[in-house]
Amino acid sequence: MTSYTAWEKYDVDEAMKRLEEEEKKEEKRKEEIKYEKKKDGVVEDACDSAQVLATKAALAALKAKKSLRKKFSKSNLHAENEPFDKVNELEKQADLLTRKSALIQVAMTKRAEGNTLLAKNNTTQAIELFKSIVQAMDELDQVIILLEKTEVALEKNEAAENAIKPCTEHESHGCGCHDKEETPPAPVLKPLPKSHDVKGVATMLRIDALMGLGKCALERCHYAAASEYFRDVLLLDGNHLEAWKLRGSAFLSMGAPLIATLHLNKVVILEGTDAGEGSKLLAEVENDIVNDPKPEDEMYNVALRYLQRQSYREILERIILLRKEADVIMVEGFYLYSNIKYQAILSTLNELKWQNPVLNELRVACHSNIASGLVEMKKQYQKAIHHIQTALELDPDNPSLIFRLGQCYRQTHQFDLATKTLHIALEKLNAVSSSTDASRMMIKEEIERNAFDQSELDPVYIKQQTLP
Numbered sequence: 491m492t493s494y495t496a497w498e499k500y501d502v503d504e505a506m507k508r509l510e511e512e513e514k515k516e517e518k519r520k521e522e523i524k525y526e527k528k529k530d531g532v533v534e535d536a537c538d539s540a541q542v543l544a545t546k547a548a549l550a551a552l553k554a555k556k557s558l559r560k561k562f563s564k565s566n567l568h569a570e571n572e573p574f575d576k577v578n579e580l581e582k583q584a585d586l587l588t589r590k591s592a593l594i595q596v597a598m599t600k601r602a603e604g605n606t607l608l609a610k611n612n613t614t615q616a617i618e619l620f621k622s623i624v625q626a627m628d629e630l631d632q633v634i635i636l637l638e639k640t641e642v643a644l645e646k647n648e649a650a651e652n653a654i655k656p657c658t659e660h661e662s663h664g665c666g667c668h669d670k671e672e673t674p675p676a677p678v679l680k681p682l683p684k685s686h687d688v689k690g691v692a693t694m695l696r697i698d699a700l701m702g703l704g705k706c707a708l709e710r711c712h713y714a715a716a717s718e719y720f721r722d723v724l725l726l727d728g729n730h731l732e733a734w735k736l737r738g739s740a741f742l743s744m745g746a747p748l749i750a751t752l753h754l755n756k757v758v759i760l761e762g763t764d765a766g767e768g769s770k771l772l773a774e775v776e777n778d779i780v781n782d783p784k785p786e787d788e789m790y791n792v793a794l795r796y797l798q799r800q801s802y803r804e805i806l807e808r809i810i811l812l813r814k815e816a817d818v819i820m821v822e823g824f825y826l827y828s829n830i831k832y833q834a835i836l837s838t839l840n841e842l843k844w845q846n847p848v849l850n851e852l853r854v855a856c857h858s859n860i861a862s863g864l865v866e867m868k869k870q871y872q873k874a875i876h877h878i879q880t881a882l883e884l885d886p887d888n889p890s891l892i893f894r895l896g897q898c899y900r901q902t903h904q905f906d907l908a909t910k911t912l913h914i915a916l917e918k919l920n921a922v923s924s925s926t927d928a929s930r931m932m933i934k935e936e937i938e939r940n941a942f943d944q945s946e947l948d949p950v951y952i953k954q955q956t957l958p
Contacts, residue, residue: 611709816831857877861894895915
C-alpha cells in the first residue's frame with residue numbers, strides 16, 4: 491500500500507509533463523513513418539510513370555516510322571531528305587525513359603536494403619549501397635538533361651507540323667478559318683509530359699542516400715565525413731531539420747561545441763517552438779559551454795589521448811581522422827579548435843620521429859594551417875612566421891608558403907624582408923608549369939601593397955626618400 495509520504499513526494503506536474511513529451515514523441519514517430527510511406531509512394535509512382543511513358547514513346551516511334559514509310563512511298567522521296575528525324579528522336583526518348591525508370595528502381599531497392607543494414611549496424615555494406623544510389627542519381631541527372639533536349643526538339647517539330655497556313659479564301663467554306671473563335675487542330679500525337687517532375691524525386695533519393703552515408707559515418711565515429719555528407723544534404727535542402735541536428739551532433743563529437751550551437755539554433759527555428767528537442771539539446775550544450783568550459787590545454791590533451799594507440803596502424807588511422815576533423819572545422823572558421831588538433835598531430839609525429847615523404851607533407855599542411863589560423867584568429871604573426879619557416883624546412887620551394895611568409899613580414903613591418911621574400915615567391919611560382927596568372931597577380935599586388943605600406947610606415951625608408 492502506497493504511503494502518503496510517497497504521494498507527497500510524487501510530482502504530478504512533472505509526471506504529466508513527461509507523459510505529454512512521450513505522447514509528442516510517439517506522434518512525431520508516427521508522422522515520420524507516414525511521411526516515409528508517402529515518399530515511397532512518390533518514388534514508386536515516378537518509376538511506374540517512367541515505364542508507362544517509355545512504352546508510349548516506343549509506340550509513338552513505331553507509328554511515326556509507319557507514317558514515314560507511307561509518306562515516302564507516295565512521294566517517291568528518300569528519308570535522308572527529311573530535315574528532322576522524328577523516328578530517331580522518339581526512339582531515343584523511349585530509351586531514355588526506360589533508363590530513367592531503371593535508375594529509380596535501382597535507387598528504391600538499394601535504399602531499402604541500405605536502411606535495413608544501417609538499422610543492424612552493418613555500416614560497411616550500407617555505405618556501398620548508399621554510394622551506388624548517389625552514382626545512380628548522377629546518371630539520372632544526365633538522363634533528365636538529355637530527355638529535356640529530346641522533348642524540346644519534338645515539341646518544335648510538332649509545332650512546325652501543326653502550323654496553320656493562312657487561308658486565301660474570302661468566303662466561308664467550312665474550313666473554320668473564318669469563325670470568330672478559332673480552335674487549333676488536335677495534335678496527331680499527344681505530347682508526353684516533361685521530365686521535370688522526376689528532378690524532385692532524384693533530389694529526394696539523393697538526400698536519402700547522403701543521409702544514410704552520414705549516419706553510417708556517425709556510427710563509425712568518422713565525424714568529419716558525417717559532417718560533409720550532412721552539408722551536402724543542406725546544400726540540396728537548406729531546411730532539412732534532421733541534417734542540421736545530426737551535423738550539429740557531429741561537431742559536438744569533434745569537440746567543437748560553438749559550431750554545434752549554430753546548427754542547433756537552426757533546428758530550434760525549424761521546429762518553431764522553444765519546447766522541442768532542438769531547444770533541449772541547445773540548452774544542454776550552452777550550459778556546458780558556460781558552466782564547464784574546456785581550457786585549451788585540456789582540449790589539446792584530449793586530442794593527444796585520442797592519438798595514443800597500441801599499434802602504428804591505429805595511430806596513423808586516427809591521425810588521418812583527426813586531420814579531417816581539423817580541416818572541416820577550419821573551413822567553418824573556428825581556428826582555435828582546428829589548431830589544437832593540428833598541434834596534437836604534429837606532437838605525435840615528432841614524438842614517434844617518423845620520417846616519410848607523405849608524413850612530411852602532412853607536417854607541412856599542419857604547420858601551414860596553424861599559421862593561417864593564428865593570423866585569422868589572433869593576428870599572431872610572429873608565431874605564424876615560426877610555423878611557416880618550419881614548414882619551409884620540409885618544403886623549401888613551396889611558393890604558397892613563401893608568399894604567406896612575405897605577407898607576415900609585411901604585417902610585422904619587416905618591409906625589406908617582405909620585398910625579398912615576395913620576389914622569391916614569384917620566381918618559384920614562375921618555375922611551376924601549372925601556375926596561373928591569377929596567382930602571379932596576387933603576389934604582384936602584395937608586392938605593391940608592401941611598397942605602399944613601407945612608404946607610409948617605415949621611418950628609415952621615408953627619411954631616405956626625403957634626402958636630396
